Amino acid sequence: MKPDIVNRRDIEKIVHLFYEKVKVDDLIGFFFSDVVQVNWEQHLPIMCAFWENVLFYTGDYEGDPLTTHRGLYNKFKTTPEHFQRWLFLFFQSVDELYEGSNAQKMKDHATGISGVMQDKIKGSD
Numbered sequence: 192m193k194p195d196i197v198n199r200r201d202i203e204k205i206v207h208l209f210y211e212k213v214k215v216d217d218l219i220g221f222f223f224s225d226v227v228q229v230n231w232e233q234h235l236p237i238m239c240a241f242w243e244n245v246l247f248y249t250g251d252y253e254g255d256p257l258t259t260h261r262g263l264y265n266k267f268k269t270t271p272e273h274f275q276r277w278l279f280l281f282f283q284s285v286d287e288l289y290e291g292s293n294a295q296k297m298k299d300h301a302t303g304i305s306g307v308m309q310d311k312i313k314g315s316d
């Protein structure tokens with residue numbers, strides 16, 4: 192039995208594991224290294240704040256993921272296959288470390304946001 196996610200430290204572990212997978216992924220890794228040269232020192236804490244807000248309502252995230260991903264799409268089109276792989280790696284990262292209602296909530300939100308993003312991004316063609 193794995194523990195559930197209870198604090199920021201747990202979220203950091205997931206986010207770090209997720210990006211270790213993303214960076215070497217043959218289908219979506221290049222978005223983070225070539226399409227955008229992600230500054231990891233800046234990006235990782237932003238992602239942790241985003242998820243901390245989703246799970247624990249901290250209110251510390253002030254970004255706009257939709258605009259970010261629309262900008263990304265305009266540089267290189269993100270397809271359903273890319274989103275599918277993103278979710279696969281994200282689910283894998285959560286499941287390797289945690290289980291329980293917060294783990295489930297994180298995966299549900301990722302799925303929901305992925306769907307909304309794809310719908311809204313399409314409209315910007």
Ligand code: HEM
Nearest residue numbers: 222227229230234241254255256259269273274277304305
């Ligand atoms: C095709 C799938 C995806 C790709 C290739 C992708 C890629 C990226 C990239 C390159 C950035 C910008 C990093 C930077 O500029 O430093 C970013 C930011 C972000 N992504 Fe994604 N992403 C994908 C799907 C998702 C999904 C499904 C979520 C759902 C939670 C998500 C959440 C975020 C958030 C919260 C940010 C930070 C935005 C900000 O700076 O405030 N992404 N993503």
